[in-house]
Amino acid sequence: MARHIVIGKGPVGATTARLLDQQGHEVVVLSRSGGDGSTALDVTDTASLRQATKGADVIYNCANPPYHRWPTDWPPIANALLDAAESAGSVLVTMGNLYGYGPVDTPMTEDLPLAGTGPKARVRIGMWRDALARHRAGRIRVAEARASDFFGPGVTEAGHLAQRMMPALLAGRAVRLIGNPDAPHSFTYIPDIARALVRLGTDERAWGRAWHVPTAPPLSTREAVRHLCRLAGLPPTKVGRIPWWPLHLAGLVDPMLGELREVQYQFDRPFVLDSHTYTATFGEMSTPIDEALGATVEWWRARLGR
Numbered sequence: 001m002a003r004h005i006v007i008g009k010g011p012v013g014a015t016t017a018r019l020l021d022q023q024g025h026e027v028v029v030l031s032r033s034g035g036d037g038s039t040a041l042d043v044t045d046t047a048s049l050r051q052a053t054k055g056a057d058v059i060y061n062c063a064n065p066p067y068h069r070w071p072t073d074w075p076p077i078a079n080a081l082l083d084a085a086e087s088a089g090s091v092l093v094t095m096g097n098l099y100g101y102g103p104v105d106t107p108m109t110e111d112l113p114l115a116g117t118g119p120k121a122r123v124r125i126g127m128w129r130d131a132l133a134r135h136r137a138g139r140i141r142v143a144e145a146r147a148s149d150f151f152g153p154g155v156t157e158a159g160h161l162a163q164r165m166m167p168a169l170l171a172g173r174a175v176r177l178i179g180n181p182d183a184p185h186s187f188t189y190i191p192d193i194a195r196a197l198v199r200l201g202t203d204e205r206a207w208g209r210a211w212h213v214p215t216a217p218p219l220s221t222r223e224a225v226r227h228l229c230r231l232a233g234l235p236p237t238k239v240g241r242i243p244w245w246p247l248h249l250a251g252l253v254d255p256m257l258g259e260l261r262e263v264q265y266q267f268d269r270p271f272v273l274d275s276h277t278y279t280a281t282f283g284e285m286s287t288p289i290d291e292a293l294g295a296t297v298e299w300w301r302a303r304l305g306r
Contacts, residue, residue: 003028007059011190012193015152060093075127100114102118110209141204143208145196149185151296169232172235183221183269192292232301
């Protein structure tokens with residue numbers, strides 16, 4: 001039995017902690033607010049973090065500061081976790097994303113240059129480069145998991161196939177989404193993310209590089225709605241498009257909506273993740289899409305009482 005520390009109690013952190021617990025490991029979840037089975041801790045409090053992570057075999061960075069505060073909040077969190085992992089001799093596995101690549105015209109693979117230029121992209125690029133520098137200096141062992149938009153049990157406000165869609169869909173109403181509903185888009189299932197994080201933390205072949213989480217072939221949001229309706233036993237519902245201009249106007253007063261401008265390309269053009277390198281290395285596939293979407297439907301039905 002190993003000691004695993006999970007930072008963050010959101011969908012990724014909670015699902016990862018459950019998987020580790022099922023495998024019989026000692027698991028501690030740390031979050032700023034505590035509750036929901038986690039211990040309250042400000043991870044930028046270096047002394048407290050070092051004490052909490054003492055003796056940890058693996059630390060999982062599943063934190064997620066408010067979207068509009070990434071440039072100010074992420075650097076101290078990331079640096080504190082690097083220091084804590086180095087002090088404890090722990091493997092540090094970070095939950096990353098695809099922002100660092102910026103807009104591309106091909107499926108995204110791990111060997112693409114980190115050419116993103118927006119503020120959030122630069123933050124994530126800097127975090128990974130700092131971690132990799134320590135790894136190459138022999139001070140720490142690191143890996144990063146990169147996934148596309150999350151979906152599945154536990155994903156609510158932040159997911160495209162979640163709060164923005166599921167209540168209306170299960171009520172038989174039309175759904176309205178941002179971006180091009182016919183652009184191919186990769187969606188990554190939360191349990192597949194948790195499985196990949198645990199693999200990266202416990203398999204030395206994973207250390208020293210970034211990996212794309214196993215992800216099903218892309219679907220457009222219109223196709224995703226059609227699949228979800230079928231799995232829910234409902235007739236197909238209409239899919240409408242929310243124009244960008246009211247969102248940009250609202251972003252003048254709502255900082256969260258204001259951040260969408262940087263990643264608008266992810267909604268308007270193909271956004272496809274290629275995870276074949278992970279699958280070829282570790283022999284793990286993504287969950288079949290009908291199984292994953294079916295579990296998502298059942299979780300939302302239970303949540304909404306429908």
